[in-house]
Amino acid sequence: MSQPSSNILADVINKYEAELTNDWKRTLTQVSVGTGLESELAQLCTQFLPLFSRAVQRAAQENINSTEWDEARNLLAEFSRLRARQGFTPTQTAMFIFSLKQPLFSLFRREFATQPAELADATWLSNTLLDQLGLFTVEVFQQSRDQIISRQQQELLELSTPVVKLWQNILALPLIGTLDSSRTQVVMESLLQKIIETGAAIAIIDITGVPTVDTLVAQHLLKTVAAARLMGADCIISGIRPQIAQTIVHLGVDLEDVITKATLADAFVVALQRTGATLSPTLKA
Template sequence: MNYTEPNYISELVEKHEATIRAEWIENLQSSLIRNDTSLQEQLKRHCTQFLSLLAQATKGNSNDIESAKWDEVRHLLAEISVSRAKQGSTPTETATFVFSLKEVLFKLIRTELAGNGEALASVTLSISQFLDNLGLYTVEVFQKSRDQIIARQQQELLELSTPVVKLWQNVLALPLIGTLDSARTQVVMENLLQKIVETGAAIAIIDITGVPTVDTLVAQHLMKTIAAARLMGADCIISGIRPQIAQTIVHLGVNLEDVVTKATLADAFMVALTRMGASITFAKHD
């Protein structure tokens, strides 16, 4: 095999594919955090696919991984990166899939090109270029996938942390826990309005007992939620007004004059029942 031929790397991989694959897989398996059978089989499949596609992509000695010749290689690496992100792997573990192949290939070419320093330097540089670029590509795809997963999980947590509960016929309760920011306010409004539409509720109790602090921004978010609910035909009652929160609201100059406020959810619920023409009576026990 002549190292000056454009297809040298491709021919090298094809000629020694079995050896390269076996040593590469052995190195990768030793770094697996979870060494179960399914992961091992997946790893073997990915290594076999990658080497086959690599042999095709390096024909002509092109190191430009953005070219059309490398499309299938990039597609496989993207698939692997997304899968690793879902499995909870780290960026380093994901990039190792590509970077660990360097050691195997360098060991092979040192043997094949022993005594030919110029050839060894040229081939080593070529392999380093495209493997480094492919490794960086896997990290980029992995990071994007993980960011998407985190964003989706955050959205799901927001939705789970803003449950709308039906307390009574036409009476809903929205208990808020934690900080009320712009993103969460949007989720709160969407969930509340959707529930109003579904149930035809006339009263919604917004309980802020679990909201640690109320500042101007939080107050504005509350007013927006109340305004949106009113547009849908439901009146709002705010419960959980503690002394310090009441003082803060007065200090901020927030106008809640046209909004009924109560100290506890129970008090707000009693107001809601009265408005609905219902009442609770307690049986006397002898």
């Protein structure tokens, strides 16, 4: 695209800035009815248009990644990130830019009524730029969503591996959710650390909350048991559901060396016996 057409575009925007801003705000209000953010959007329109026209005027190519577009891009990026955090859809985010097209094009039609060549040029240029900007907002939106997801994953990881002390020298590790390599690593480390801290002789790994056990998960469990044994603590695996027991046998996983119990209560009784404690019912008078 030649320099003149971008100049024409910038001139038109500057000339009719107030009118264009108002039209844009009106279009935005129509597409974003019910979001309750009209005033915020209106303010953003007023900020964005001058940046847009300045960038159009200064940038040599129709590429929004050049430095001339920095200001406009930063404003949009901030807006998109905010939208992602507030839980809006990508469409709602991108509509902000795309809704500028209609008022801008009708302005062109009026301005270049007798100059079809300029009309086509200006329309094409602004269309290309606005498409790029719209896609840019979606991209930033997606990125911030990904960040949110990975942060939540991290939080879940920290939350989901508590090691609790049941009794003197007895630890329990209630596992909830699917076990993958990174999670098992965290589980293993926190269990071993806790064994050192408390000097526990027995650890009960309860897998009632683990939905499926495949070869990988079984492998991870066996590794945890082996590592605990190397440190001098015994492990009991409890809470194995009937289906999971069948799966384990079908997969040919060897749990021969590990004590397994159906429920946490059974495992606890065994652990108490191992540590030399006994439970007896008290008769009430």
